[in-house]
Amino acid sequence: MTDLLALPEIQTGAIPFFASLLSALVFLAVRPSWFVAGGLVGFYASAMAMGVFDLSPTRSVNRVLLLGIVFLVVAIGLNLVPAFKDRGKLNLTARGAMIGLVAAATCWLIWSATLRQGMPQALMTFLFAAAYAGWVIHMIASEGMDTLRKLSATCFLALSTGACVVLGASALLGQLAIGMGVACGALLLIATFRKEADVDSALIVPVVVIITALGVAGVVFAKVTWITLLILAAIPLAVRLPVPQAWPRLAQSALISAFAVAVGGSASFLAWWQNTQSASYY
Numbered sequence: 001m002t003d004l005l006a007l008p009e010i011q012t013g014a015i016p017f018f019a020s021l022l023s024a025l026v027f028l029a030v031r032p033s034w035f036v037a038g039g040l041v042g043f044y045a046s047a048m049a050m051g052v053f054d055l056s057p058t059r060s061v062n063r064v065l066l067l068g069i070v071f072l073v074v075a076i077g078l079n080l081v082p083a084f085k086d087r088g089k090l091n092l093t094a095r096g097a098m099i100g101l102v103a104a105a106t107c108w109l110i111w112s113a114t115l116r117q118g119m120p121q122a123l124m125t126f127l128f129a130a131a132y133a134g135w136v137i138h139m140i141a142s143e144g145m146d147t148l149r150k151l152s153a154t155c156f157l158a159l160s161t162g163a164c165v166v167l168g169a170s171a172l173l174g175q176l177a178i179g180m181g182v183a184c185g186a187l188l189l190i191a192t193f194r195k196e197a198d199v200d201s202a203l204i205v206p207v208v209v210i211i212t213a214l215g216v217a218g219v220v221f222a223k224v225t226w227i228t229l230l231i232l233a234a235i236p237l238a239v240r241l242p243v244p245q246a247w248p249r250l251a252q253s254a255l256i257s258a259f260a261v262a263v264g265g266s267a268s269f270l271a272w273w274q275n276t277q278s279a280s281y282y
Helices: 008-030 037-050 060-080 092-109 111-115 119-141 147-167 171-193 204-221 226-232 249-279
Strands: none
Touching (some): 008 171, 037 171, 037 204, 060 204, 092 111, 092 119, 111 119, 119 147, 119 226, 147 171, 147 226, 171 204, 171 249, 204 226, 226 249
């Protein structure tokens, strides 16, 4: 049994999928607005199975895990304060504050390593990191997308980030991103067949924070390039492409996912190509 749990396919596949699926179904029955939190349950279950669950901010992986918890607490707080809600959704002030917090938290994640680059380069790194995280949060947590589009974006952004980071020579960060992608895939599966599943605009933020943090960490601590993240940042745009409303919900979900896969696959191909070019010099 111990050998089975040590397999990457179990740690980043079966465990996050079933943990996310079961917890999301429980949330859907007990507190529907918490449905998307099932993705966090799946992600942290994967981290525990990998033996890396540690919230002390001593290394980048720990900081990513800590950021997810911190922003979950913030999201719950926003849900409990009516002043931050407008017809059940986060108002403009709350969304702006959340974007600013995410940008600052992303810079904190890479602070020490980035400062060693020298001030001009460090400043550019901080700007790119903050812009990437802020953009993705703005696009996915906004009210311009329905549940299927939001979950497709998070699922395939996470999976593509994982693939790019693994190719960028960081198996651990990549595995965590893939685990989150699988967990979000379980949510997408539920939402495809159950229309009452809805994504809370605040609770999806910690999910996206983890995904963007892993991507930025892949640039700073591995060999992922900013160009790769720039392509990944187009996934929330790709899922906004129109789909026939007369189609069954399953067909709509499949087409939206195909848009996301096309963009994510392009980023993964670029990461693979850059890796082969780098390896050819040795």
